[in-house]
Each structure stands twice: as C-alpha cells, then as structure tokens.
C-alpha cells in the first residue's frame with residue numbers, strides 16, 4: 211500500500227512563539243501575557259513534570275520572581291529554604307557557611323521543585339489570560355521561512371501531526387540541545403569540564419535539617435541538597451567519560467563511600483540505592499552561543515548559554531534572561547514588531563554577567579579540592 215504523506219493539520223498565528231516551557235519560557239510567556247501581547251508557548255513533553263533539573267533558586271532568581279509577584283504563589287505550592295552549607299569529612303562537619311545576615315540573607319538558596327515553579331507560573335498566566343495554555347506534545351521541527359528566506363514562524367509536530375505556527379518573533383527557550391538554535395544557525399561553543407555527574411534522590415533521614423552538604427570523594431565533589439518533601443538529592447562528580455569503567459567495579463564498595471562520608475544516610479541508601487540503575491548519569495558540559503539572536507529569532511536560558519550544575523546559576527540565569535527579554539519584546543510590540551534590531555540588545559545586556567558566571571563555575575570547580583583542604 212502506498213504510504214500517505216502526513217498533511218499539515220493546523221496553522222496558528224501569534225506575535226511571539228516561545229519554544230520550550232522550562233523556567234525561561236514559562237516566565238517569558240507570563241510577562242508577555244500580562245502586557246496583552248499575543249503569545250504561544252509550546253512544549254514537546256505532554257506535561258510540566260521534570261526530574262533531575264535545576265531546582266536551587268538563588269537570590270537573583272528569587273528577586274525576579276518577587277518583582278513579578280510570583281514567588282508567593284510558588285511558596286504556596288511548597289519550597290524549602292536551605293539554612294547553611296556544610297563541608298563534611300568522614301562523618302563529621304569540618305566547616306559551615308551561614309547566610310550573610312549583613313547582606314540580609316536568610317538562607318543559602320531555596321529548593322523549589324520545578325513542578326511547583328512551572329505550575330505556579332503557568333496557572334498565574336492562565337489567570338491573566340484564560341485562553342492562554344501551554345501547547346503540550348508539540349515539538350518544534352524547523353523554521354518556517356517566507357519566499358525571501360525571512361523567518362515567518364516554526365514548523366511543529368503536534369501529537370505527531372505536522373503543523374505550522376506563524377509568528378513575528380520566535381524565542382528559543384528550548385534548553386541545552388536547542389532545536390531553534392540549530393535551525394537558526396546560531397552555533398554554540400561547547401566546553402567540557404572534566405567531570406560527569408551521578409544523580410540520585412532518596413528520602414532524607416529523620417530530623418535532617420535543610421542544608422547543602424559537601425564532601426570530597428577521591429578528589430571529586432560529592433554534594434547533597436535537601437529537597438522539599440523530605441528528600442535529599444545526591445550529586446556525585448565522577449571523572450568525565452568514566453562511568454562505563456566505574457560500572458565494571460563492584461557496586462557495594464562504591465556506594466559504601468557515600469555512606470562513609472555521610473553515615474546518617476546508611477538506612478536510606480540501603481533501602482533506595484541498590485544498584486547502578488538507581489543513579490542517573492548527567493554528561494556535564496557548558497556552552498555559550500557567540501550570537502543569541504538572528505533577525506527575528508532569539509535564544510534565552512540554556513539554549514543561549516548552558517551552565518554546569520556548579521553554583522546553581524542556570525535556572526536563575528534563564529529567569530533573568532526572560533525578565534530582560536520581556537522588556538525588549540514589549541518595546542517591539544509598541545512598534546508592531548516592525549524592527550528586530552532590539553533583540554540584539556538581550557546579549558548586550560546579559561552577556562557579560564553570563565560569561566562571568568561561566569568563568570566562576572570553572573573557578574569553583576578547579577578550586578574545590580583546595581577550598582576543601584583549607585577547612586581541615
């Protein structure tokens with residue numbers, strides 16, 4: 211039987227089409243809807259649930275969410291302020307870093323489950339603009355171009371069916387493997403950091419106070435983050451590309467190192483980390499696109515600059531980008547999207563801070579062992 215070519219099922223029109231309902235895309239959609247700008251947010255997943263994503267909010271991210279009246283809605287869903295950063299050795303605390311009261315700090319970061327962040331922002335967007343909804347299960351597959359080659363929107367597969375969305379501006383908020391970036395020819399410079407990361411999430415021991423706990427394991431960072439809901443997330447740095455070799459070793463001695471660093475985790479580890487499949491491997495890299503915008507296409511968040519988990523900058527940087535870009539898009543809307551030059555300003559405004567954070571991550575990663583030893 212001859213196969214049928216799938217038909218384009220639907221053409222939508224919007225002023226701004228945002229690809230990716232992560233923190234950057236969701237916040238931008240809220241800020242534009244608040245100004246009555248026609249906006250469509252598409253997301254390839256069928257829901258907002260994410261596991262193993264950036265969930266530590268820093269003061270910059272918290273300030274933006276407060277500025278736009280969103281933080282209290284996120285708090286209602288549930289957040290966990292972390293009280294201190296502890297450096298551990300062989301089951302004892304070597305050194306503690308407390309919030310800087312002189313700077314008005316009450317915590318060293320806030321754990322915000324990404325579900326709570328995204329649900330709160332999207333439900334506030336719907337409250338402003340009841341017709342707004344995230345278009346789920348919709349994957350951006352390419353850019354729609356007019357006869358002159360100018361970007362006129364995007365092509366998608368929506369529940370597997372090809373469709374087109376016409377838009378005056380396309381935003382790539384689609385994360386570290388951005389399809390928008392690829393189709394717009396905005397090439398990132400990728401940097402490896404010499405380590406990969408094993409993640410696991412287990413119930414926290416009873417009475418475990420909310421904190422970040424660090425240990426040095428075979429010269430690599432082993433970090434525990436208290437999480438809302440009574441969990442602890444484990445982030446264990448291993449040598450880059452070393453996981454295949456690691457898995458050839460017996461599992462019990464490996465996980466035993468975790469328990470020797472944090473003996474109070476013994477019961478929870480025994481019950482929840484039984485073999486290698488209880489860890490998730492994250493291949494660590496950072497990237498920076500030399501250009502964040504081309505004509506009427508612009509990138510934000512991880513699509514423009516992927517960060518490593520060190521220092522918990524990525525989520526917060528995506529929120530900052532969305533905040534700045536919303537102002538630029540509001541200017542463009544006043545001009546009926548006549549000129550796209552204003553989009554170049556995003557990188558001019560945000561680029562240097564992002565590059566400082568990328569440099570800071572490298573510095574924190576290379577000095578971890580030295581910093582740790584200074585506490586002995």
Ligand SMILES: Cc1cc2nc3c(=O)[nH]c(=O)nc-3n(C[C@H](O)[C@H](O)[C@H](O)COP(=O)(O)OP(=O)(O)OC[C@H]3O[C@@H](n4cnc5c(N)ncnc54)[C@H](O)[C@@H]3O)c2cc1C
Pocket residue numbers: 229230231232233234235252253254255262263264265266267348349350351383384385386387388389390409492510511512513517518519521522523524525526527528
């Ligand atoms: C394991 C891990 C831990 C981290 N820890 C922290 C932390 O503690 N603090 C911190 O600040 N940062 C952290 N980060 C970084 C943080 O998660 C990211 O920087 C942040 O999520 C970036 O937000 P974003 O909106 O740019 O992109 P993302 O959160 O990546 O969202 C992109 C969205 O686009 C969707 N998408 C992708 N492609 C398409 C497509 N073709 N069509 C439609 N939709 C698409 C994806 O499904 C996704 O929902 C961590 C990252 C990882 C991987």
